[in-house]
Every structure is written in structure tokens, then in C-alpha cells.
Amino acid sequence: MTKESDYRTDVAPVWCPGCGGFGLLSALTKAALPNLGIPAHRTLIVSGIGCSSRIPAYIDTYGFNSLHGRAVLFSQGAKLANPELTVVTIGGDGDFFSIGAGHLPHAVRRNLNVTCIMVNNFVYALTKGQTSPTTPYLQRGEGPFLSLQNLPPVDPVLDMVSYSVSTGASFIAQGIATDVPHLTRLIEEAIKHKGFSFINVLTPCVTFDPPWLFKTIKEKASYLKEGEPVGLPDSSKEQPWLHDPGNITLALKLAQTPVMEKPHIGIIFRGRTA
């Protein structure tokens, strides 16, 4: 069994105390990678640019901190050239959904066996608080987002599922950085999945998110369990259905639930393998 120490470098993270990045780092180095027993040299972690993208320097596998929005390209190129590598792509919400959004549907349709972990903290944190494509709609005076000046539109929580309808993304999950054991299981399932896998990790930014934001998410979070009724927002008049991660139509309904009303945590969809 490979130990955690085998997966951490001696570099100290630059993150603020309490950053959700620590949860992901723990899930990967203390649990998912050792549990799966993937040798460090057979693992490549590629990131983009942003707070979370500093992560390759902290994990003693092969790592590459690439360009803003482009991490998934390096991942696919490396996987194609050396299929024996386990390739994990890590980036933020701006990275995956804004500057790099054009690459995502193509990564999805190619369905290469790479895992993408989007550290979604709802804000551009590295550049100090601008809106990201996942910043929730807020009323004036509701919090410290710089975005208040512009009142950004609401983005769907998981555009990835919408993509999947047309392109057949094969694994989509949503985790929460504060529940490391659960996040670990999602990462393990995603890596084991033979095909393109995507995990949206709801992550607190202790510096730039208004404190109530993540508090709300934690309070309202609902864990998805296969065969059990799904949680629905209080406003919903629908009858809860039994969770079936193989059903793309139900997955789409889950994805369209506003994250501030009912964040679904778990495997949302698991489809065809490569």
C-alpha cells in the first residue's frame, strides 16, 4: 500500500487558512490516490491557473501547472500519448467554465479516460473577488462580492450535464470540499470510471465569498443515493423520484436545481464507458 507521505511534496500551500483547497488536497493525497494504489509515477496532475491550480506543486506525482483554461488539453494529449497514465485535471470555475469552456464539450465527446475536478468556489479568488461564471445572483448589499456592481446572471449549476445530453459525457458528480471522505469516494469512482469524468466540487472561498453562501450550501446539501428519493428544493411541487444515475433525463433535472436551493452531492450521472 502506498502511503500518504508518498503523495505530498514538501511545498506548503499558498492557500488561505480554511480554504476548500485543503479538503481536495487531503482527499487526493491522504485517501484517493493511496486507496487506489496508483503509483505516483503513473499519475499526472495537470492544472490551469487560479488558486486551486497551484495544487500540482503539492502532490508528488508528475504534475504540470499549465495555462489558464487549457489544462484539459495537456491532460488529453498526455493520455493519448501514454494511456497507462492516470490523468487528473484540476482547475477552478473560471478556468473550466469561462476561459476554457470552449474545450470542455470536445473533451466530453472524445470521452478519453481523464478525470476533471472543478474546484468551484463561485468567485475569481486569485485576482481578488471578481465574478465567475458560477457566481450566484445577489441583491445589492448582500455580501462582499465585487460582482454586486454588475448583478451577474445566474448560471446553471452544472452546465456539464447539459453538454452531456448532446455529447454523452460519461461521468458527472458533485462533491463538497468540506466532506473529505465523501469527496474521496467520488474521486475514486471518477478515476476508476473508464471515460471522461467530471466532478464539480463545491468549495468555500473564505476570503471572497460572503460567509452565508457556503453556510447555505452546507445546510441545504442533499446526498444522492442510488435507489433512494432525491432531495428537492422547498419550493418544488414535484414528487421526489428515486435516484437513478443511469438516467440522463433525471440527471438533467438534478443539474437544473439551483445550487443555493438544493445542492445535490453525489454521482449525478454515469453513462457509457470508453
Place this chain on the structure above:
Amino acid sequence: MRDRLTIGIAGTGGDGVVVLGSLLQRLAASQGYFGQMPRYYGPQIRGGSSAVKLSLDTTRASLPTDTVDIMVCFNWEKYAELKQELPPGTDSIVFYEDAPPEGSLDLPRQSFQVGFSEISKEMTGTASAKNIVVLGLLERILALPENLSESAASHDHALALLEKNGVALHAGKHLLPEFPFDELRLSPPKDATARTVLHGNSAAAQGAIRAGCRTFFSYPITPASEIMEEMQERLNHANGVFLQAEDEIAAIGLALGASLTGAKSMTATTGPGLDLMTEMIGLASGAEIPVVIVDVQRCGPATGIPSKSEQADLNHAIYGGHGDAPRVVLAAYSVKGCYRLVVESFNISEYYQTPVILLTDQRLGQATVATNSDFLTKDYSLARRKRPGGEHQEQYRRYEPTEDYISPMASAGDEGLTYQATGLAHNDKGRPSFDFATNQRMHEKRWRKLAPLRDRDDLVKLFGREEVRKGIVAFGSTAQFVLETVEDLGLEDEVKVCVPELIHPLPHRLASFVGSLDTLLVVEMSYSAQLHHYLRSQIDLPSHTASYARAGGSAFSREELSGPITELAR
């Protein structure tokens, strides 16, 4: 009897202009004739004007002459769009289908109206074999062997079309009962070895395979797409990785990802694609990742003229991007060079761990050339990446200082050598480091490791007598026009020519060539004279230095270049 002839063919897309030219070039090549066939087409790429200009030569792959000896025109309206490329001479012999619009053109004395379409219809039931009728006529004029088409078709699958069109071909051979063209017969070739026919884009793809490239990523763009298409075909057979990316950023990103695992990786594009790749080129330079980028230059800026050559990506290739990001820039000037320099690009890129940009241009990329095939079969030495040895286990530092500034590079997947790299300023281990001294040292490393390239004399071609003190510098397809013009003017003893294949870093041999001159002429297809300014920024130029520089959009002609070259020799 002629040792050399130029044939022009013009029409609209669908007239079979390129097919006709290609068939004639291949048939002649099977008999040992050399030659070049540039293609000209309108900006709409499909359905517009289409023309070729084919040289047939008994001894070498010379350029077509400025004016054509024989011209075939299927459509005068489309011809008018490409007239600058195919000016008829007063002695040209012209065959045409319909009379030119009144007053639009003075036809040369020997012009013949022939109903190629009608004959084709009569013989085959459709007009679409009219180009084959013309082929028959041209075969007879050039006095190619009687049963050539039949015999050559069995050896060359590209000629298989002829087997089905024997009737049309036969009809073409028996046109014109009066046949006043004896003077246009081709002399027998110097030797009858069949020549290989390929364009620069094909040569570049074949060179990549030869160099060991098995991962290729690209996005379609005129005039570079043929490289992608051929790589797709060849990598399919070679069990390699081919992927048509979603854009050029993706193409080079995928290539760099593959390179991290140790794969020799390439992409091909033209100006607009190179623009998109620029951020990645900086990353490849900074993080020292090998990658080869072929830029088949076309007219810029912006969309420019996609179907026409220019040499104005030079600045971008050398300097493009923010920060100080050294890279290597090579430029091919012949179809053989497209092949050899792709191999060389991989050697340099792998050995020096740097992006290499190989400049070709639309002319080189798309003109098919019939030439000796020796370059396809000769030995090329292949350089390898410096890899960490056993002593690096446990203590591997990706960017460790070395005497030659080149650090051993592990491939993702190598046991015991994990490292983390970044586009951030970094230290020996590849870890982010924002310390000034480290940053300065890493810049030194990346620049100084390339210095030995300046001694690569073999990548600078010199022509003419060494003691001469008048000289020309030109690169890319322009160099071919310069060399042939100097020869046509009989100035080989008075003017020498330097053709750099390595442009950046600037080779010493180019510097000494310029240093040996009293008078220098720099010829290039760039309105702002990018090569001239590059040279001026790097070395002292003679006080008598002239620049002949203009925008792309029309090929250089000998007539055009004889002005500045005669002036230089005066």
C-alpha cells in the same frame, strides 16, 4: 526541341484544371522529367478561379518561367482573375474553348479555338472529360511516348483515372490535322529515372514520420491542411495518435501534453493559427517542453489572402508572445527542405527542449514538385532528448544546472523521477519561485542553451564565389526565385547568395556572409521588410544595403527581381 517548357492552365473550379496539370506532371515525371507546378486559386477556395503553371525540365526542378509557352484556357472570365500569375507571351501558343470577351485580351498570333467539351461529349457522353482531351493534345505536342498513359497508369495509382478515359485521351491526340508544334517537343530527359512528385506540405508530413513523430494535433486551415490530412493517413498506418483539435490553442496544448510523456509531437498551421498558439509557445519555451510547429505562411494580417504566399510571419515566429521566450525558427526554401528541416526541427526541439517553428509558405506547401527521391531514402541522424540516468533517482531536479544549460527531462510515467513543472517562474526542481536571482538564472539557462545552434553552418546555404563582395540574403520560396534570376541574368560570378535555413538564433555563417559584403540586397515578401529589420537588429549591415520587400498576393517573377539584382551587380 526544348529542354524546358512552361504550360499554363486556367479555368473555373470543376474544369479539372488541377487534375489536368497533375496528370501531365506525373506522366512526365514517370519518364524522368523534373518540374514544379504551383497552384493558383481564388479566395473562395472552392468553385472559384483555378489555375496551374507547370514547368517541365530535362535536368532539374526549375521554376516555371514568367510567361508560358503553352496556355490552355477553359474560361476567360476566371482567367482574368489570375492573369497576373499566367501572363501570355507574344510567342505563347494558346488553346481555348470560347472566344475571349471583345476587347478583353490580345490573343497571341498562334491561338487556337478548340471545342474540348464538345469532343468530350461526343466521345464519352459528358463534357467532364474535356481535360483528358487536352491531356491527349499536350502529350502529342510534347512528343511524350505513344502509350505512356496506359503504361504509366499501371505503376501509379494517381493515374488510374486515365485507364477509364482512353477514348477521350485518344481523341485529344488526334485533334488538329495541321500540327505546327514540332518546335515544342521536349528533349529526352538526362536520365530516365522516374521522379517522385510531391508538394512541400506532403514533404513536411513525411519528414515528421521519418523523424519519429507519432503524435500529431492540428486544426484545418488553408494552406496548411494537407499536412494534417497526410499525417492523419500516415499515423493511421503507423499506429500513431492523430487528433483534429477544436482550435489551434487546443492543437498545440494537446501536442505539449503528449510531449510531456516523451512523445515527439507536432502541429501545423498558418498565420492566424500561429497567433492562437502564441501563449502556448511562451509556455513551451519557459517550461522547456519540446514541440514542433510548422507555419505554412499566407498573406496577413488577419484573414488576409488565405490562398497566397507571404513571408510576414517572421517577426511573430521570432518574437511572438509576451516576456522573453526564446525559441528556434527555421525556414525551408525547397520541397526537399520541407522534409529535411522537419527532421531537423525535431532534432533541435528534442535536444534543446524548446519549441521550434518551421516556416514554409503557401508556394512551397502547395506547389507540387517532380524531383529525385533520394532525400526520402537517405540516412538522417535523429537526436534524442537528454534523459535522467540512474544517478538522478531520489534526487531528480527537472531544471538542474548543467554545463550546456540543458537539463535531463523525465517523461511522465518514468519511475522514480516525478517532478512538478509550471509556467510560473520556477527553481531547479520546477517548483514556483519568485526569487529574482533564480528568475535571472533560468532566463540565462533558456537563452544560453540555444547558443551552439549559431555554429550550425550546415543550416546556412551559400551560392556563388566566396570572394565576391556583393550579395543577397533571402529565405523561403523567395530564395528559389532569387537563385534562378541570378542565373538567368548570368550574374553567378558577380553576386553571391545566402539562404539561411536557420533564422533564429542568427547563425554565425549568415553573419560572416553579410560581414564579407560591400553591398547587400535583402529580398523578401513582407511589406515592412521583416527580414531586413531582423538582420539590422542583430548584426552590422554594409552601408550599401538595399531592401527589396513587398506584400504577398502575387508570386515573384524573374522580370520583377532582375531590376534590384541588376542594380546590385552594377
